[in-house]
Amino acid sequence: MGRPKKKGTSGAATAYIHRTKAIKKLQISLKDFRRLCILKGIYPVEPRHRKVVGHGNQAPRTYYFVKDIQFLLHEPLINKFREFKHFMRRLKRAYGTKNMNSASRIRRNRPKYKLDHIVKERYPTFIDAIRDMDDCLSMVFLFSVFPKTKETDTRFIQLCRRLSVEFMHFVIASKSLRKVFISIKGIYYQAELFGQVVNWVLPHSTGFAHPTDVDYKVMKTFVEFYTTLLGFVNFKCYSSLNLHYPPKLLLDSPEEEVVEEPKVKQRGKKRKNEEKLKKLKERERKFVEKESVEDRLAALSQTLQVKGTGGPEEEVDIDEFPASETDDPERVELAKQEQEKLEKFQNLFKGLKFFLNREVPRETLVFIIRSFGGEVSWHSTHAVGSSYPETDEKITHQIVDRPTMANTYLSRYYVQPQWVFDSVNARMLLPVKDYFMGETLPPHLSPFVVEQEGEYVPPEKQALVNRQRGIDSGIEEEEEDSDIEDEEEEEAEGGEESGSVVEDSSEEEDDSEESDEDSDDEQSEETGPPAKKKKADSKKKSKKELNMSVEAGTVEVENTHKRHQQKTAEERRLAEMMIPKKKKRLYNKIMHSRKKNAQEARVLKEKRVAIDKEKKKEKKKQKLT
Template sequence: MAKQKKKGQSGQAKNYITRTQAVRKLQISLPDFRRLCIFKGIYPREPRNIKKASKSATHSTTFYYTKDIQYLLHEPLLGKFREQKALEKKIARSLGRNEVQDAVRLEKHGMRKVKLDHIVRERYPTFVDALRDLDDALSLLFLFANLPSTTEVPARVISRCQRLCHEFEHFLIATNSLRKSFLSIKGIYYQATIQGQDIMWLVPYKFVQRVTQDVDYRIMGTFVEFYYTLLGFVNYRLYTSIGLVYPPKFDTASDERGAELAAFTIEGRQVAGAIEQGQEPHTIANGHAQNGNTELVQAQIDKIAQETVQEQMVGQEEQPEDQPETDGIDTFTPAAPEGDTLPQPDVTSEDAARLFSDFTFFISREAPRHPIEFLLRAFGCKRVGWDNVLGEGAFTHDETDPRITHQIVDRPAPAQALHSLQGQEEVNGQNLQIVKPGFIMPGRIYVQPQWIWDSVNEGKLLPTNVYAPGETLPPHLSPWIKPTSGQYDPRATLEEQELEGETAAAPHGEEEEEEAEEVGHIVGNDDVEDNEHSEEDGDDGDEEIDAGDMDVAGSEGESEDLDEDGRDAFAGFEDAAEETSDLDEEAQHQKELEAEAAGRAVRPDGNGTNKNNKAIKARQLERTKKDEEIERQKMMMSNKKRKLFEKMQYSNNKRDVQAEKLRSKRRKLEATGKR
């Protein structure tokens, strides 16, 4: 006889456990249970049948896997949580006895720090796993780095997040790993490629943040506590992989004066090992060499650099001559003309390092300094200057420096060129020459900030005249979304997207709209609105007839009735064209009568209108032929395939109509601009 199964000991009742049962089993408080689950990466689960999992459960009951809770029983953090709970009881007892000194001593020396190193190694057994899970970590850490300090978010947490984020940005600058960036309403999106993994994160704009009470900062703080442990491990591995010392030296005083990225001193391990005798290292920060190095230190640094160059040259000489060069990036071309377009690889780090390497930039005070500086330095620029009010660390604070080739401004077009200096300003004991707003320096290129982002996304330097101050900027689109065939593409010109005859048919519609507006002003808006409604109804009716043309013509009964009554059957597209021309003549005659009644001059149709009418007729004939061909193909399909095809056709038609509306809107805007 088989062993009988007891109820509640198998199936979903055994696989799932409620949150209340889990808290009782672990013997910790609910906040500690949430914190432990966040650290370990354990999330609630939803069973297929709630009643089978637990009889007393409702839709608001939270379930977990029983194996996950069993796994938490062996976690070393449980002991630390219990010690903290016992210590909190002792502190509360001391405060109740008015023993304040004992409570302070217990809180200072008795509270043990929770370390998450073993959890990071456990959740990410390989470094690639940590890189794949870095998107959310970077987004949250950059968010906390821009928050104001409050009781929920201490200042030490914000400063630690800022330091880790700047260290990560320095690695991207050193390796030129940044690939794309996009300005959105939420913030600035960045994408970097590290060891073959694409990492994308969001950085909020540096506006004044309002801390609301409907956000649970305790839960977010738990995630931040785990994420900055993770990012610290990742930064250490990244720095050591390219031969840099981690952590980099950090100047607190310079950071307080707004240096940000310039407050860090990046050193190589070879250079650091060569100067272990107490001298200061030789560092390069934004195009300036730090002074104070002795001749011995400088000789050691030059010797190490020369040996590195010689090793690279020897490695290149050992490469056989017959082997082709592989420095350039590979491109994929389709084997056949009808083949699919293969996705091309992105730019390499060498291409990114050369994008802005030949220029010297100056950031005006109204432009966002940190994102522009980060992008410029990540794509090869070594000399970036800005106004002294934006902080320290600039290549130059002098706006009239002749070495500046490009200036980033976000103001209206300047009134006139600057032929003489406009003023002087004393900063740190030095007289700096400044330029008043509305004046420009001759021989310098002025561009708006969007030029940097668009050039980075395109992988090449775009024309600067399109991004000049006061110019209408081109559309800034996401670099990760590529337009498909049939969709409207703002980057392409109208000639590349328009259908045949669409341009010729556009002016006719515009003249009708202008005439309708004139009639509305003279006769009255009510009559025009009625006419518009009637015209719209008529257009809808025509479209419905066109859409169901094949169904009506394909019915045998109706065609026989038409033949028996002696009516003319469909004789081809020429009769349809003649009927359309008759309708156009009647419409033109009606317009002339309305114009005479309104007291306006009658505008006879010229050659342009005849050409437009011909273009419209040609498009209608082509559309009719296409619809007939589609209906003929649908007759050969099964019902299932026909329904699927109709759904696809509906979505495609909807997309085409939307694209045509956008093209006509753009055509009107361009025509208005030309006038």
């Protein structure tokens, strides 16, 4: 027999390490350890048995895997962190001795590092990076709208703004936007990139209130990594569409070559001052040109250049190959139909020209409209990048967020911004009459919520689904029917009051004649023998037969939907009988949860009916007043 193993030398006790021990092993500070873990994607873990891992100590500690800490030992960033620590010590000493020349020289030699190798380590393939883009985009878009404060570094704000604009240009060029939703937190977007679904949120452009319970240093570390990742992704995305990166606008003129004049020997301070002034003017000119290009890029209203041709991206017709014998013809036909629907959806606003008023969110609407093939412009005094004026007669829709306007054109629709969002989510151009100026807008339903079987579906969403399927929504018909019913009720109430006197006399005579017969029948039924009861039943039947009448026969139409429902119900009942006993309990739990959801849906439906009734009553009162 071998020796017994010593306690704490194998298993979970050696698989974990607490944070203090890990910092001592890496020989770095707690601040640098946190930064390193964020950049490398290493996070704390919760061991199953804390007492075993802590060697009997159950104190609340932060644990990591030992393998992760050993992986960090060979990270080149640790040496850069140590160099930066040495740099800060030298800089403080120079400022302490008031040696400004030495301080400026030290600042120029600030150590720099790159995170390219970490991005390659964490994401071996491009699809892996796309799958992890949700948090990256949300953080970059958040920092892009931050104001310049002490807590937020200006360099990161400008970098995030540039990267977010480049990403939006790619989404516009590839027409990969799928869903949009406005919420209290911000505007949610969904795009489909290389077969992967990516979601992110853009905060509303409102006044910034600096929260005190947020650690901006941790956020800055995340953004430092995410900007590097998004730079890689943008480059790869632009290359896939054969676009220039960094992006170049289609209307940009090629850069003029600066012809250097032959150098002439200059004498005196006057010549030197003139050269300095020329250099300063040249720098200012280049800076202004750079700013104007950035502003026009951020406007999102212009097309990007393609490599080689210098023109816009051309739509290439995809070759169609005949289906092989092994392919299922039904699946091929379904795939073709889906592709046609997608192409139609991607060109939802094609051929439409929009004009934005000053009060609407310009960047969001430009991004959405151009992603679906529409043209858009705004007032030239509002922002850079407007392409046509308000007086253009080809404008089909003007986006307005005010109750009335002084001057209007009869050749265009004046709609509220929600029409654009709802049309995208519905994948079709909705009727504009519900979105005119001053109209009460319909509810803005979230496209990210998908109701399962048995769950409550709002009537507006059901009407939208019916409209997408080509079925009449039925809302207008229901409203007309309800109005007709209300009118009939009112007429009936009035008729009852007027005709009650006339009808009462005749009814009393009939009732008096029938009451004697009914009383005799009732007495005979209660007190008489079974023979008399049979006679009473025969009398009742004879009365009913007297009221019978012959009507023309009608062709009975078979309800195929009802028959299909009966068939599926019978199949489900038979399938339930064949469930094995082991899985019957799980099936009962699933059915119980479905019944619970159906009950909740029923309650919500009843509430909605009650609310609709109250609204109708209020409308009636308003009409009467």
